[in-house]
Amino acid sequence: MSLRVLIVDDEPLARAGVRARLDGHADVSVMGECGDGLSALQFLQSQSPDLLFIDVEMPGLSGLEVLEALTPEQRPLTVLLTAYEQFALRAFELRALDYLLKPVDDERFADALDRARDALALRRGELPGALTSRHATRFEVRLGHRVQLVHADAIDWIEAQGDYAGLHVGAHTHLLREPLQRLSGRLDPACFARIHRSTIVRLDRVAEMQPLSNRDHLLRLRDGTVLRASRTYVDALRAALLGHGVS
Amino acid sequence: MIRVAAAREGAASIWLPWFAGAPLVLCMTVMALPEIGHEHALAFRGIYALAYLLWTLPLVAVQRALQHRVAWPLTVLALLALTYLMSIANNAVALLLAVHWGAVPSYDWHWLFGGLDGCWLALIAFCAIHAVVDRYQALQAERARVLEALALARDAELRALRYQLHPHFLFNTLNAISTLIAEQRGADANRMLARLADLLRSTLERGEVNEISLAEELALTGHYLDIEKIRLGERLVLDMRVGADLLQAAVPALLLQPLVENAIRHGIAPRTAGGRLELQVERVGEWLQMRLHNNGVTSLSPAEAPSRPAIGLQNVRERLSCLYGTAHQFDFVLAANGDCTVQIAVPFRPMMAPA
Numbered sequence: 001m002s003l004r005v006l007i008v009d010d011e012p013l014a015r016a017g018v019r020a021r022l023d024g025h026a027d028v029s030v031m032g033e034c035g036d037g038l039s040a041l042q043f044l045q046s047q048s049p050d051l052l053f054i055d056v057e058m059p060g061l062s063g064l065e066v067l068e069a070l071t072p073e074q075r076p077l078t079v080l081l082t083a084y085e086q087f088a089l090r091a092f093e094l095r096a097l098d099y100l101l102k103p104v105d106d107e108r109f110a111d112a113l114d115r116a117r118d119a120l121a122l123r124r125g126e127l128p129g130a131l132t133s134r135h136a137t138r139f140e141v142r143l144g145h146r147v148q149l150v151h152a153d154a155i156d157w158i159e160a161q162g163d164y165a166g167l168h169v170g171a172h173t174h175l176l177r178e179p180l181q182r183l184s185g186r187l188d189p190a191c192f193a194r195i196h197r198s199t200i201v202r203l204d205r206v207a208e209m210q211p212l213s214n215r216d217h218l219l220r221l222r223d224g225t226v227l228r229a230s231r232t233y234v235d236a237l238r239a240a241l242l243g244h245g246v247s
Numbered sequence: 248m249i250r251v252a253a254a255r256e257g258a259a260s261i262w263l264p265w266f267a268g269a270p271l272v273l274c275m276t277v278m279a280l281p282e283i284g285h286e287h288a289l290a291f292r293g294i295y296a297l298a299y300l301l302w303t304l305p306l307v308a309v310q311r312a313l314q315h316r317v318a319w320p321l322t323v324l325a326l327l328a329l330t331y332l333m334s335i336a337n338n339a340v341a342l343l344l345a346v347h348w349g350a351v352p353s354y355d356w357h358w359l360f361g362g363l364d365g366c367w368l369a370l371i372a373f374c375a376i377h378a379v380v381d382r383y384q385a386l387q388a389e390r391a392r393v394l395e396a397l398a399l400a401r402d403a404e405l406r407a408l409r410y411q412l413h414p415h416f417l418f419n420t421l422n423a424i425s426t427l428i429a430e431q432r433g434a435d436a437n438r439m440l441a442r443l444a445d446l447l448r449s450t451l452e453r454g455e456v457n458e459i460s461l462a463e464e465l466a467l468t469g470h471y472l473d474i475e476k477i478r479l480g481e482r483l484v485l486d487m488r489v490g491a492d493l494l495q496a497a498v499p500a501l502l503l504q505p506l507v508e509n510a511i512r513h514g515i516a517p518r519t520a521g522g523r524l525e526l527q528v529e530r531v532g533e534w535l536q537m538r539l540h541n542n543g544v545t546s547l548s549p550a551e552a553p554s555r556p557a558i559g560l561q562n563v564r565e566r567l568s569c570l571y572g573t574a575h576q577f578d579f580v581l582a583a584n585g586d587c588t589v590q591i592a593v594p595f596r597p598m599m600a601p602a
Contacts, residue, residue, distance in 0.1 A: 085448065101448070105441030106434065161481075171486075210462040210494040214449065218462040224488030224527075228469050 002050075003116060007033045008040040008063065009055040009081065014102070018053050018081070021109050028113070037061025041069055049076050051097075051116045056082040067094045077119055079112045085214050088231075098232065107197035111232050135188035139167065141174040150174050152191065156205045156221060158183065160198035170223070193240045195219065195229035203240055261307045263384070264377040268303055271369050271376075272296045278365060287350050291341055292365070298337045299369050306330070306370065310377055330370035334363045401569055405457050408566050409501060416471065416508060417447075423478055439477050446470040450501065457570060460598045461528065461535075462494040468503045468526075475511050482521025483511065489528045495597045496535050499566055505559030506539050506589055514543035514587050534576075535595040543585030560589075567593070 005028055009015045015033050022028045031049050034040040037060050044052070044066070052075075054063040061069070063080055064087065072095070080091050080099040091099045097119060098112040139150045150167055159166040159173075160180035167174045176183070184194055195201050201219065208220040215231040229237055275296055282288040309329060313322040338359050345351045420443050427436035449467045459467075465487070476483055507524065515522040522542030529536050560579060567575045576592035 101444065103437075103440050103444050106437055108441070207491065208494060210460070212463055212466050216466065218466055218494060220489055220491070220494060224490065226465050226469075226487050226489050228466055 003028045003113075003120065004031045004049045005029065005051045005053065006031050006040070006043060006049040006076070007053045008035075008037070008058075008066070009033075009053075010035055010058040011055075014055065014081070017104065021104070021106065022113075025113060027117075037063065037066045041066050044070055044074060044076070048074070050120055052076045052078045054078060054080060056080055056084075056087050056091075064090055064094065067096070077116050079116070088215060105197075108230075108232070111197060115232075136186040137188075139174075139176050141167065141176050143174070148174070150176075152187070153202075155192075155202055156223065156225065157202060157227060158192075158200040168225075189240070190243070193233070193237045195227060195233050195237055197230065199227055199229075201227060201229075206241060209238075209241070261304065264307055264373075264380045265303055267380050268373040268376045269300070271372055272299065274372070275299065275365060275369055287345075287348060291345075294341060294344070295337060295365050298333075298340070299366060299373075302330075302333045302337075302370060303373050306333075306373065307377060310374060311381075314378075314381070326374050327371065330367055330374065331363070333370055334366035335359060337366045338363065402457075405566060405569055408562050408569070416504075417443075420446075420474055423474070427477075435477055439474055442470055442473040442477070446474070456500055458497045458598070459500045460494065461489070461496045461498050464498050464500065464503055465489070465494075467501070468507055471504050471507060479511070479516065479521065482518070483515060484521065484523045486523065487526045490530055493528055493530055493535065496530075497596050497598045498535065498537075498593065499570055502563060502566070502591070503537070503539070505562055509559045510539060510541035510587060510589075514541040514585065517544045518542060530595055531592070533595055534592040537591045539589045541587050543581070543587050545583070545585045563591075567591070 003025075005022060007015050007018045007030060009018070012035070015035075019030060019033075022030060031047065032043060034043055037058050040054065041061065054066060056063040063082075067075060067078060075095070078094075078096045080087065080096050081102060081104065082099060083102045085101065088099055098115055100108055100112055135152075137152045139152070140147050141150055142148075150169060154169050156168045156170070158180065159168065161175065163177065163179055165176045165178055165180050165183045167176055180198060180200065184192075184200055187200065191204070192200050192202055201221070205221045205223075206219055207222045209229075210218045210220070212218060215234070217229040217231075217234050217237075219227045219229055221227065275292065279288065279292040282292070306326075306329070310322070310326060313325055317325070338361075342351070342354060342359060346354060420439065424436050424439050424443070427433075427439060446467070449463075449470060472483075472485060476485075503526070507526075510524055515524060523540075525538075525540045527538045527540075529538075564577055567577055571593055574594055576590065578588075578590040580588045580590075582588075
């Protein structure tokens with residue numbers, strides 16, 4: 001599966017930044033770049049890329065106006081780039097896939113790209129992601145010279161720490177030599193949910209969920225620990241919590 | 248400003264003194280009690296009462312006009328003369344009616360100038376009441392203006408205190424980013440830039456609010472801690488715990504960030520082994536209690552000691568006094584081993600509007 005991308009931004013440096021971040025992904029090919037809304041509109045009316053990265057604040061036609069000028073069928077999967085959060089609402093009304101705040105965060109960029117891959121797979125009728133049927137229930141962690149087993153149901157939450165994952169069990173943190181990205185694929189989605197680029201939480205530990213002004217949320221676990229959930233994961237988290245019987 | 252405008256408007260309203268003077272009709276009724284049973288007495292007293300209520304309206308206007316233009320003895324004399332003329336007019340009308348009803352045989356100027364007490368005294372009393380009401384309203388307006396000025400001054404002071412905070416950590420972070428670039432750690436530099444942007448967005452876009460919800464404050468502190476975590480890595484161990492149902496509690500915006508910054512810069516960063524930072528938020532009765540504890544270094548040589556008392560601590564102290572007066576607690580304890588505890592209590596109240 002490949003992703004054909006169009007990049008639209010009035011600043012050449014910003015376009016180069018998107019291109020550089022896409023370079024690391026083998027399944028992505030850049031179809032073209034546009035420096036203003038009007039040429040982007042003409043491009044999109046004649047060709048149909050899979051994914052569009054478009055800046056909101058541009059002279060002439062803004063990114064949102066470009067989307068408004070297209071029919072829903074003509075709109076590709078869209079990731080908006082903006083320095084301001086206030087466009088978020090309008091972005092979702094236009095069915096944008098995601099919006100990225102400038103300066104762009106590498107992990108958030110990768111998240112948006114994953115979203116695009118999943119959405120595209122759904123559009124093409126494939127199953128998103130490589131689904132593993134077996135979920136890890138025990139983890140081997142080193143404790144000095146011994147090896148200790150940590151059970152999945154003992155874990156409150158998991159935190160990325162470079163190439164390691166910190167498994168929080170009560171007041172202890174066990175380091176597991178596995179990046180969070182890979183670990184998250186091995187966990188049972190009925191019990192664990194990603195809430196942040198560097199955090200995974202066990203669903204039955206969540207006691208409170210409080211929205212913030214920027215659409216992110218703050219979670220409070222039953223032991224009082226406070227964790228931030230970024231807006232990218234909030235909807236999925238809420239659905240998972242509802243399925244789990246936590247309001 | 249709205250309250251002041253309302254008070255001024257009140258001072259210009261004719262109806263307030265008019266209503267304040269209306270009970271004088273009751274006094275007139277009491278004075279009329281001995282005459283009950285006399286022929287037509289009730290009718291005459293009723294006419295006097297009605298006349299009083301009508302006369303007081305122009306009287307208010309005249310008294311106001313005089314008050315601001317002439318000296319008060321002159322005002323008093325003029326009002327006495329005016330109310331006297333009004334009473335005469337009342338009597339003239341009463342006399343016409345009395346002759347009409349045959350209550351008195353003929354027109355007689357004695358009737359005109361006699362028995363003025365019922366009207367004249369009431370009108371004089373009304374002028375006195377009016378003067379008192381106006382004075383009181385002017386005082387109220389003045390008091391509102393003073394309060395308004397105090398509130399504005401306090402806002403300005405808080406704003407100034409808030410601005411002290413921004414550049415302080417902004418430049419530290421920029422310096423850290425430039426270090427990361429110099430060390431060719433591009434990915435870390437990028438991550439730190441993104442965190443700095445989060446932090447600036449959440450502080451700069453907050454605008455002019457002095458209080459935010461605990462949830463917002465903790466998220467903001469979290470953005471700052473993300474930056475410090477990149478710098479200190481394993482050397483910083485965090486433990487944040489919050490009691491149930493406190494995320495909506497109102498706290499001063501940017502209260503924790505400077506304290507956390509102090510704890511890290513002066514306590515944990517100088518330690519070779521790093522250290523722990525603990526934050527606990529609990530509700531104790533009517534108070535929201537925040538306790539920040541961190542490891543530190545034992546002896547600061549004079550060269551290392553912060554030359555000025557840590558800007559963050561001073562700032563937090565001043566803002567708490569500004570916002571809560573004496574209704575707050577702030578304790579800073581430095582143990583012999585360098586461990587440091589800050590304990591703050593502010594009145595517990597949920598934020599009104601969702602943040």
